[in-house]
Amino acid sequence: MGDPKQVNINSGGTAANTYDAIVVGSGISGGWAAKELCEKGLKTLVLERGRNVVHIKDYTTSTMHPWEFPNRLELTEQDREENPVQCQAYDEGSKQFYVKDKEHPYIQSDPFYWIRGYQLGGRSLVWGRQTYRLSDLDFEANAKDGHGVDWPIRYKDIAPWYDYVEQFVGISGQAAGLAHLPDSVFLPPMEMNCVETHFREESKKHFPDRPVIHGRVANLTRGWNGRGPCQFRNLCDRGCPFSGYFSSNAATLPVAAATGNLTIQPHAIVYQVIYDERTKKASGVRVIDELTKKTTDYFAKIIFLNASTIATASILLQSTSNRFPNGMGNDSDQIGRNLMDHHMGSGATGAYMGFKDQYYSGRRPTGIYIPRFRNLDEKTKRADFLRGYGYQADGERREWKDTMLAGDDFGADYKKSLATPGPWSIWMGAWGECLPNPDNRITLEQDKKDSWGLPLVNVHFKFGDNEKAMRKDAQQAAAEMLQAAGFENVQPFDYHTTAGSAVHEMGTARMGQDPKTSVLNAHNQIHEVKNVFVTDGSCMTSSACQNPSLTYMALTARACSFAVEELKKGNL
Ligand SMILES: Cc1cc2nc3c(=O)[nH]c(=O)nc-3n(C[C@H](O)[C@H](O)[C@H](O)COP(=O)(O)OP(=O)(O)OC[C@H]3O[C@@H](n4cnc5c(N)ncnc54)[C@H](O)[C@@H]3O)c2cc1C
Structure with a gap:
């Protein structure tokens, strides 16, 4: 992002830290939440745990030739030793957009690659851009063969939202x-x-x-909404100086910033959603500064969780209170469960x-x-x-x-x-497709902590x-x-x-009709905490076999529209 407003992490009291909406994470789904909420007039704070990535300026490898890289784009022994997980996805031209495994440990009770990009834009900078809609074959699958729970929506509910996001994204096909x-x-x-x-x-x-x-791919075959076109260089995962493909940095965040309603706080690790026992709603989130390790609370009327599937489940599991001793919205014991990857x-x-x-x-x-x-x-x-x-x-x-x-x-x-x-x-x-299975899950290791004192994620997963x-x-x-x-x-x-190699992890806070067996309702609201919306891959009730990010975008835009209407009606 070029010029969003940025706040100091310990800036003053409650009023200074209060917004209409908070969005956690700025990747594919968080970028969409920011755009939609800002365009609808909400003062929106995006909390992003990674560094700022300025569109174009920070794509430092994007015009380099192979022979300009010390290792001609090949992985080194050091990559394989120090970054055994992330190096499955990167090369020398894109590694700056992936986390360092040593700095961001997690436990693999079963082998599972958790491939991540902690920066403004998240993995929207490096994704493969394949974009396919789901259909009723997918939305009805669980109900028909009995695996998982029934989706609370059908194709007709999401179809107009696919149209809506596609008109902005630009998909060739x-x-x-x-x-x-x-x-x-x-x-x-x-x-x-x-x-x-x-x-x-x-x-x-x-x-x-x-x-x-x-x-079908989110690369622009002609100029589109002020971006592109694609130059057919196929160097997308280094960041595109031509804005030739869809990323948060090129597309959603600049539109959000142009409204004047966006504030972005990088280096802000959200670790809890705060529950107010009196209002029975969430009042805000707790943040630890990545660099100074100081903590700050931020407050808002609505909260969108878009930290990506495993991180979002981990935030919810850490959000314990008298009302939710096992994690916010976890009455069903489904948070963290039903992890899927193609x-x-x-x-x-x-x-x-x-x-x-x-x-x-x-x-x-x-x-x-x-x-x-x-x-x-x-x-x-x-x-x-x-x-x-x-x-x-x-x-x-x-x-x-x-x-x-x-x-x-x-x-x-x-x-x-x-x-x-x-x-x-x-x-x-x-x-x-990967069937939903409650035993495929993440849990938190309370006695094993990361550099910020937060419990490590443990992944249990078998195909x-x-x-x-x-x-x-x-x-x-x-x-x-x-x-x-x-x-x-x-x-x-x-x-x-x-497992994890497809980087399509999803399912850890599934949507469903019944609060006893699901975490989110048909509008991605936590059943028991109506002003918290989860619209990243956590919400997926089944995985289908299509690349999923387009569906996260459509569900996010749909949930934002619903959230703002509910706010206006005084229901949140
Ligand atoms: C190499 C590769 C190829 C891919 N190809 C495709 C493809 O072709 N098609 C497709 O549909 N999908 C593809 N994907 C998957 C796609 O990138 C993800 O589905 C998508 O990015 C998920 O969006 P998201 O918003 O949930 O998460 P992300 O884009 O990962 O964004 C999450 C953001 O949240 C931030 N965050 C995490 N934890 C916290 C916290 N505690 N506090 C604050 N911020 C936090 C992160 O730093 C990040 O910026 C690919 C991924 C990779 C790596």
Whole structure:
């Protein structure tokens, strides 16, 4: 952010620390809450635990060439030793936007990568920008097969809010008319290359129920709302000086700041929501300054929690009081439970020997997508697993081999191979639904503390048989599609990816109709504390298989509209 107002963390008494609304976290969902609340006239304080990141100025690596990096963008032994979790997601060009594992420890009772970006903008700076709507297939899934609880909303409740956020975000893609993957409001799609077009046409013949569509992505294929367009550099996770993709820093926060209603406080670690026994509402939040470690209380009429799924659950679990001895809004004992992450890293690759005279220009920041085709109806029903997966895929002029994944190509042969582009290839990887399971959860370790004296998060998470069966099918189905389309050297793969790798963690404060079994109602309000709204991934009642952030945006905008109406009516 360039020029938001900033407050001193110990500035005076209650009046000076009082706002209409507080938003905790400035990532994808917090940025949306800030924009909506500020635009509706509320004096809004955004509390962000990380540093300020000034749009464009702080994208220090965004125009660097690979040879300008000391390690040519490769990870070092030091990265692997000191940042074993975060280095799964970063390279030398983007590591400044990820936390340092040593400074931000947590306990993995089961292996789970908790990949985080603590700064203004959160992970909106580094996300992959794949954006897909959920449908009633997803909103009805829990009710139909009995896993988890029923969502309190249906597609019709969120559809106008998808429209609303998409018109602001700008999503490139093409309408496909699929009921189970509703179309967004689209900017023009990026071009498929020749091997992808070939694959699409062949798949139409051999697998008419598995359409191959353009990747839907929050990169701007034309100038949009004063941003972009995308320059096809595919260096998005370093921050984009062209504002070519959606981030809080490029999009929502500047609009919020322009209202004059926004105050941003960086280095502000929120660790509790304060409960007022008299009003039966939250009165504010407790903050510890990241740098000075001093604590301050901030007050507001409404509070939006957008610290991201695991952090938000941890704040709520720390918010104990006489009324809520086990954490605010935790009468149901569901806070921290039902943690989900998409399983990813199974699929297939194949080489195509044709089109040797063709190439492409530019570096497109997305590929193609094959929407879910399993368990859509009786005809596509599987005996071995429930729900399904979609493939993200990518056609390139290079040969896929395992050594490329390890990054250890070397020497004269490698140099020669760079001068000869080799055959075309397609990589297809499944992102699959994860069933809600109350035993997959986070808890707090009261006797193990971080540098700020706050209890460490402990993650307990195992993928179940359903996810495992889906991964098997995802390999076979990808391989049969590639084979049918004339690809050679087709190789199914399973990278045995650690949970958390999809970075789509969600579910720890689920929405539901019944306060006995859920934390939030249909408007993302805590059932028992009506002026606290949770609109990050915590609220998700099931995971579907689509990349989730678009849904967090839509739910946030919807909840903000509701919250402001309720405020006006005097209900909060
Ligand atoms: C490499 C990568 C690729 C991804 N690709 C995609 C994709 O293609 N599509 C997709 O939909 N999603 C993708 N994601 C996931 C996406 O980034 C997240 O779903 C999204 O950012 C979640 O939004 P959020 O607002 O909940 O959290 P975040 O964006 O993580 O923001 C949370 C913010 O809260 C702050 N915070 C945390 N704790 C506190 C506290 N106690 N007090 C104050 N502030 C706090 C953090 O510093 C951060 O700024 C990807 C993520 C990564 C890392």
